[in-house]
Each structure stands twice: as structure tokens, then as C-alpha cells.
Amino acid sequence: MCGRYGRRGDKQRIAEWMQTHNTNVFDELDETNLSPSFNVAPQTFQPVVRLNDETGERELTVMRWGLVPYWSKDGKASFSTINAKSETVATSPAFREAWKTRRCLVPADWFYEWQRLDENTKQPFAIALKNDEMFAFAGLWETWKDKTTGRKLRTYTVLTTDPNEVVEPLHNRMPVILHRRDYVRWLAPTDPAHLPIDLLRPYPAEEMKVWKVSKAVGNTRNDDPSLIEPLQEAATVPTTPSLFE
Template identity: 35%
Template sequence: MCGRFAITLPNDAMAQLFAAQPANDLPTVPNFNVCPTTQVHVVRGTQTGRSLIPMRWGFLPHWYKSPTDGPLLINARAETIAEKPAFRAACRERRCIVVASGFYEWTKTEDGTRLPWYIYRQDTAPIAFAAIWQSWGKDDAIPTCAVVTTAANEDLKGIHHRMPLILEPDSWALWLGEQGKGAARLMHPGAQGVLAFHRVDPRVNSNRASGPELIEPFDDG
């Protein structure tokens, strides 16, 4: 599962990191509370090279008559992505990368209280989420995307049973289709010891919360 994340890297730094041509209408950064249906930073391969563009986080299959015509598809399970009618063509032909600095997950106490955690790379590098995309609509088509998820690895099982599929730099080209076929072999939980996490302020439970304090360690004792 991936339902909320943060992005703090400047747009030009993102473009440089992924060797991508940046669009002029990229989302504003930093954003410490990126929510579904908003615009996110996406790296996409093209015939002339990579581009860094905005996309709506919330995949819209071509048969949706409106953005709210069906379930909100922010994630796509790696185990079934090649079979689901909504995702199978995109999985073969339209893979991309969503850029993040870290993401949030929640645990629950015995009384049902939701406790948020911020998860990030131990080396503090940006996170590359494997994702798929789809243009929706005939006039002024909207580019949309979903983050691919896998079963959680041992590092994160105590927080959530699912995690985003995180790509290492040496896998970016294969996922984007620049090295031919074989992206399916990337769809597995990431290596242990890559991610770190800490509790954060319950303010992030609200999708209206903002500010750098959302990702700071939180002690409720």
C-alpha cells in the first residue's frame, strides 16, 4: 500500500538525477503531504529520451466515463498487474517512475488509534517508485498513474503487509523499457536494510496537513 508520500527534492535536481527533460508545469516542491488525485512527479521514457512530467496520482482506465466512475486506483499489485484489465496493457507498454523522498504508513493500537510512520531510504537518496501510466479522455487527455506495490519485506512487515515497489538506479532503464523486455523480474520486495522509519506527528492523518514538521521524529511520551 502507498497512500501518502513526501517529495522535497527540487525539480531541477530531480531532472538531473534521472537525466530527464523537465516539463514547465511540474508540481510545487517541497510537498510533505502528497495525496491521491493530486499531481505528482513522474519520469517517463520517450523516443527522444526521458521526461519529467506531472501526472494525476490515480490511474483512470480508458472505460471510465468520469474520474469518479469507479474505484480510485492509486496502487497496482505486482502479483496481479499483468492480469487486471485496468493495468495489463500499461504494465507492458507504459511503465514510469514516481519520485518521492519518503512515504507514510500507519499502524493501529488496540483501541484503534492510527499511528503514522515516515519511511525513507537509509542513505537519504530519493525513492523511485515503480509505476504505470494511462492517458484518460479524448479531448485534453489527462495523464494518470498508479504506484506498483509488493508484499512487504522483513524491514516493513511490522508496519504494513504491503510496500511500494522501489527501484534501484541500475533498474531504472529496464523498468522504463530502455533495455528491452524483462521488467517483470523487478517485481519483488526490495532488499532488506535499504529503508528506515520513525513515528511522526498524527497531524499527517489529515490530508490537509502541511509543513516539514510532518516528517520529523515524533515522541508522544
């Protein structure tokens, strides 16, 4: 799964990396939503990249993490929707319409996973690309409208797949990370018979790295660069997968 991630990039860096042509930020949100965050948590507003409905160009905007289906009666999901499984995204009522027409890129520099050491202890790890470049999770977005007030809420989810050899010792799922060459295809409107299901695969393990980090990341109120500093102790990842909640 992907329940926490981090991002060094601010609005300018994201726009340059994702080759967006405008930065449309909704009026009710401020610039802090586009500032770097070292501990991105569900239900917070974060930058995503999608195609503009009118121009067809990429745009950088802000949405809340945790997809709310357009058909929700109260603006809430009946189960956790921060992630969507690749294997069922085409059939799940919560995600299938967004999968067809509302795909997005979720900018990130790393994500976190926790290894269970014993019944009461978990050790967090950070996982990133070896070249330390920004990357994009494969995401879906949705708009929910309050029928009483007309207020619109835009939300997103991160797709997950089987883990590669780097993530497998820590968790039985990992977020779908897209190669930069696939951004155009992921975002592009597509015939229902040719949706980019083949892109929902584990990222090459040889291009990724993992290291132990402070348990302080477990508290969502902590958000500073110290969270991703490697622990001084040996950061050996176990070779046997552990079970997670």
C-alpha cells in the same frame, strides 16, 4: 499499500537525480506541482518520469495520482487505482496495457504507513532509505481522453508488493522501490515475453529505516517539514504485524 508519500526534491533536483533531459510540464499545470511536498495525497498532480514517445529520452512531467484506464467512459475508475498489485498487474483490465508499454518512475524521499494501536487509534510512521537519498517507486501511467471535449488526462499508479522486514510490522504491502541501476530497464520498451516482472520485489530491509511521526500527517491539508520530524518518545516498531483497513 502506498497511500501517502513525501518528496523534498524540486524540479531541478528530480531532473538531475533521474537524469532527465527536459522538463515538459503541461500548460494547465503550474510550477507548484513540482515543488517539494511533505504529504503527497491521492488525486493530486505530482511529478513522474517517463520516456518521451518521440525522442525516447527521459522526461519529467506531471500527472494525477490514481490511474484512470484509457477505456473509462467518464474519466473515473470504478475502484481505487492509486496502487496496483504486482501479482495481478499483468491481468488486471485497469493496468495490463499500461504494464506492457507505459511504465514510469515516481520520485519520492519517503512514504508513510499507519500502525493500528487499538480500534480507534493509528500511529503513523515514515519509511525511507538509510542514506536519505531520493528513490523511485515503480509506476504505470495512462492517458484518458474525453470524447466530447478532446481533453486529455494523464494519471499514474504505484505498484505494490509483499513487505520487507521493516514494513511488515506496519502493513502487509509496501510500494515497489526500484534500484537506480534498474531505471533504464524499467522504462525501456520491452518485448511482451520479457517484461520486467522480476523487478517487482521488496526493497532490501537492511537499506531502509523507519520512525514515528506526528499524527498531523493524517490531515492532507498539512504539508510542511514538521511532518517528518521524529517523535520525541521512543520510536520502537512492534515485532508483531498488525491488521490494517
